Amino acid sequence: MDRNGNIYTFLYAAIMVILVAAILASVAMALKPLQTKNIEIEKQQDILASVNIESTAANAAKLYEEKIRKQYVVNSKGEIIEGEDAFIIDLKKERSKPQDEQLLPVFECETDSGLKYILPMRGAGLWGPIWGYISLDSDMNTIYGATFDHQGETPGLGAEISTRPFQSAFKGKKLFDQSGNLISVTIKKSGQSAAEEHSVDGISGGTITSKGLEQMLLDDLNSYREFLISKKS
């Protein structure tokens, strides 16, 4: 057959597309269960990391079972909603709902230094979503630990949010000011002045990711506001 004829070209393209689609689809389907499992383990590791517990892929599930005492879902008024599994709540979906319909997961963890509350966060970085977990002391004001992750931030720049040195700077920071206003934690550039207990140092070359992270904290902590206040008193 003529290699440059129309019929050959069309046939070639059609067969190629069907073949490639079939290969990719079957590989994706065959590997799906393994991938979901990995994502689940990663989530458990992230939650544990926010209360400063190091885990490996092998022992994450067991440690999670041991350490995370309670997990539940609250609404924006701070009331517990029955019958929801906090672990499988899809934050991306929740964030697109109006604020008073959002389901907000809470995890409680018993550590050596008392009960900690873990709140998941999700926002936007420069190239894609960023997310993380913040753990609070039982005064609901002091940050005990934080962990952040991202999908596609630039290594060495925005991606620094997922490194330990950046995350450990959050420890000990306060969410509320003296008069009880929720002001969260800001990320400052060098030379900028900001209250010590409400700010951490920014990342050089990662300004937009830093801004996104700051906004994520403010927005998501605001959703939990009523819950935090109700537990605080």
Place this chain on the structure above:
Amino acid sequence: MGDPLFSHKNLKLLTAPLDSSNPITVQVLGICSALAVTAQLKPALVMTLSVIAVMSLSNVIISLLRNTIPDRIRIIVQLVVIASLVILVDQILKAFVYDVSKQLSVFVGLIITNCIIMGRLEAFAMGNRPWQSFLDGVGNAAGYGWILIVVGFVRELFGSGSIYGYKVIPESWYSINGGFYENNGMMILPPMALITVGIIIWIHRSRNRELIEN
């Protein structure tokens, strides 16, 4: 065939891209990804390995198919081969070595758009036998990779004071701790990557006089 597998001519395919026909310093291809992934040494290394894998495999596949591909849609066919290989590799990594796949996240897209790969498929694999194409793919990817690693090394050392994530500049040297040293923040931004590549090209040409255009 006739030729032995590692004849002089075949070896040349492997070694020429490392030096006299280097894709970055001589052909000035693949610059965009060279700027993006070299802020640290580790991503540069991961990118190098992934490009070696994708480039050699896609070169072989296109070379096997070269006598069947219709001329008018050849670029599309090449793109489909590269893209499906990259997705396949990504899916397998996600299932079996999740950590590595997280490292690769950004690069997957960058591999598909790497113009060196398309360039080699079009210029070499479309007209040569699979074994030669394989060598050409490995050679070009390695030629691209060693520049990446050198640039990543320089940028991480002067930009963050570390190599492969390990601190090498003593803490006491920094001016915060009363020393005299300061990391160069410019180094972690893309312009310095371009300047570093420029300096490598300069050194390369002053050593290989035949590369200098009139």
